[in-house]
Amino acid sequence: MSVMLYALSTCPYCRMTRKYLEENDVDFDLLEVDLLEGDERTAAIAKVKEISGGSSFPVIVIDDETIVGFNKKRIKELLGL
């Protein structure tokens, strides 16, 4: 199972999501989009827009499912926690 968290370093729900994943020993990749610069940042914003349809965070991709926002219930379901 692959878990990717697109986040902003400033966003409270991103922190909550990260904490939740860590507390549940979930192995995940993290990309803090606001800390990127130049082309990397532009590419990451475009990617988030493509998968979530917007520019709101966090965006969590679990295998091929996308969750926008800290929706604990759905994260739990998809991770089988």
Added chain:
Amino acid sequence: MSKGKPVRRRFDESTTTADLRKYMAPFADRLGYKFNTDDEFVEEVLASEIEILDATGDVFCPCRVRTGDPKEDAKIVCPCIPFYRDQFAGLKKCWCGLFILKEVEDGLELLGVIEEPTGDIDVPVFRVADLPDGQIRHVKVGKHDIAVARVGDEFFALSNVCRHAFAPLAEGFMDGYYVMCPWHGWRYDVRDGSTDHPGANVKTHDITVVADEVRVRISLGR
């Protein structure tokens, strides 16, 4: 008048979270919102905004990303409620949860659970006192351009766009229950959007008044 870059100065370097509260609260109030009831959470979000202010010169939403396009980024300056009225009214809070609808008692309960709202949403647009009797005013609610008219103590909402030449009806003239289009004088009944020009009626929206707030009903996600 000079054109060019938007003027960003609102808050100086010594700005505190208390300053932001003081500045934002009355504006949010006019939009039908108040700060979250969970004080610790409010402090956390505002502290993030201060960091963003120091880095960028404005209080952008901590939960949304800046694109670098000033027009787009203007829609994520906190409070960003006017740009997402429909969605936020459905969620009963702004995206971050920094602001919640005034009637929400427990703002903590709303944190984290973000599901796209669907169905009929009553969206606060302004207060009763903001629109005097016999006046009509434009409001943008999501993708809808709406004209809200007041006749006595009754409020009506109809499409802002005249079907003749797409003039903004909210710039027109009220005459009892009728609005005369500002461009060519077509008359619409604000109660049902009807006109005596065949096939040219405009859409209306249900409207409710809750406490001192005028709310326009929008259907989302259908």
